[in-house]
Amino acid sequence: MAYETEDHETQYCFPAINSSCIKGKRSTHEYNIMYAFFSLLSAWTVFLNLLVIISISHFKKLHTPTNLIILSLAVADLLVGLIVMPVEATRLIETCWYFGDTLCRLFLIIMGLLFSASLSNLVVIAVDRYVAVCHPLQYPQKITTTKTLFIVCLFWVCSSAYNIAIVMSVSHKKYACYGECTIVITFDWSVTDLFLSFLFPCTLIITLYLRIFYVAHQQVKVINSLMKGEKHVTEGSVRRKSESKAALTLGIIVTVYLFCWIPFFILSLTENTGMASTTAYILLWILYINSGLNPLIYAFFYPWFKMSVKHIITLKIFQQASSRLNIFTNHHS
Numbered sequence: 621m622a623y624e625t626e627d628h629e630t631q632y633c634f635p636a637i638n639s640s641c642i643k644g645k646r647s648t649h650e651y652n653i654m655y656a657f658f659s660l661l662s663a664w665t666v667f668l669n670l671l672v673i674i675s676i677s678h679f680k681k682l683h684t685p686t687n688l689i690i691l692s693l694a695v696a697d698l699l700v701g702l703i704v705m706p707v708e709a710t711r712l713i714e715t716c717w718y719f720g721d722t723l724c725r726l727f728l729i730i731m732g733l734l735f736s737a738s739l740s741n742l743v744v745i746a747v748d749r750y751v752a753v754c755h756p757l758q759y760p761q762k763i764t765t766t767k768t769l770f771i772v773c774l775f776w777v778c779s780s781a782y783n784i785a786i787v788m789s790v791s792h793k794k795y796a797c798y799g800e801c802t803i804v805i806t807f808d809w810s811v812t813d814l815f816l817s818f819l820f821p822c823t824l825i826i827t828l829y830l831r832i833f834y835v836a837h838q839q840v841k842v843i844n845s846l847m848k849g850e851k852h853v854t855e856g857s858v859r860r861k862s863e864s865k866a867a868l869t870l871g872i873i874v875t876v877y878l879f880c881w882i883p884f885f886i887l888s889l890t891e892n893t894g895m896a897s898t899t900a901y902i903l904l905w906i907l908y909i910n911s912g913l914n915p916l917i918y919a920f921f922y923p924w925f926k927m928s929v930k931h932i933i934t935l936k937i938f939q940q941a942s943s944r945l946n947i948f949t950n951h952h953s
Contacts, residue, residue: 633716633799641797644715651713658709661912665701668915669694675928680943682924685768686748686870690918692772693741696734697911704731705908712901717801724801725787732783733776735907739821740775742877744768745870746828754835786813818885822878829871836868869921873914880910 634640646654672694676682707727711717717724748768752759790803805813884903918925927947931937 633718633797637798639798641716641799643799646713654709654713658705658713661909662701662705662709665705665908665912666698668912669698669701671929671932672915672918672925673698674932674937675925678932678937678943679924679928679945679947681946682928683765685763685765686745686752688765688768689741689744689748689772692776693738693745693914696737696741697914699730700734700908700911703727704734708904708908711801716799718799719801725803727801728803729780729783729787732786733779736779736783736817737776738877738911739817739881740779741772742825742874743821744771744775746825746832746874749832749870750828753832753839782816818882822882825874825878829874833868833871869917872921873917876913876917877910880907 631643631645632640633643673691676687676691676694704727707719719727748763751762755762786805786809787803790805790809796802880903884900884907887900887903915925919929924947931942931945931947936942
């Protein structure tokens with residue numbers, strides 16, 4: 621094995637090729653620990669997101685527009701755990717790209733697609749919560765499951781087309797060594813990407829959430845004053861309180877994502893040179909780990925998620941008519 625040679629000997633990714641990249645040195649111990657860690661991280665991310673996908677797909681009561689977007693986000697997160705994490709971990713541990721040029725481009729397209737899909741899902745979540753909290757009476761007419769499904773699919777298609785266009789139009793680096801998987805993006809694409817993948821979605825999300833929290837805060841104040849005066853609190857105002865709670869939960873998911881995403885994006889703009897620095901790798905992995913965090917946030921805030929996980933783990937979902945079960949019972953959703 622390459623890593624068991626003498627220390628002073630330079631190792632190459634492809635020894636038979638003159639322009640091969642130099643392979644980083646690691647001890648057998650380091651290899652084993654890194655492979656074990658990244659395998660567990662990948663499996664954990666896939667498992668948690670699979671629970672979200674099964675919950676929302678199986679239980680009829682969870683077929684709502686908001687949950688449809690959460691389902692779409694979980695699909696993107698699951699694919700990060702299934703495809704991106706293992707490939708990236710191999711690239712990080714081996715310090716070489718062994719899969720050839722075509723697979724490198726395909727991998728970069730998939731990676732870009734999943735980032736774009738996650739970010740566009742968060743934009744749709746922000747719009748959904750904005751209508752639910754700020755225009756509650758128009759919500760059932762404006763946001764239907766069919767409309768949401770159409771928009772989510774449209775965003776996936778657009779994200780795919782956009783990332784294929786970027787990767788296919790950029791020339792594969794001419795000067796770098798053989799055994800690397802990076803592309804150098806042209807200035808025009810960098811500016812386009814800065815606007816489409818960063819400034820526009822982040823500004824929109826932050827603006828909508830500031831408005832949501834302001835309105836929700838006002839509504840809670842009104843409800844609390846009604847309760848203090850022991851006036852009749854309508855069902856509508858109770859529903860508004862639960863809409864605000866849902867907005868808060870999804871707000872946490874959005875905030876966590878932006879905290880993970882913004883530093884990485886800023887760094888990738890300042891260092892448009894293959895992104896191989898240690899800082900870049902750490903920030904990139906923080907972004908991947910975010911895919912395993914979302915289900916934990918649901919588990920913490922959504923009683924229905926805890927209930928559905930119990931049903932999945934105890935295999936009760938295989939019982940007849942289990943899909944029609946009301947998993948909101950004994951809980952205020």
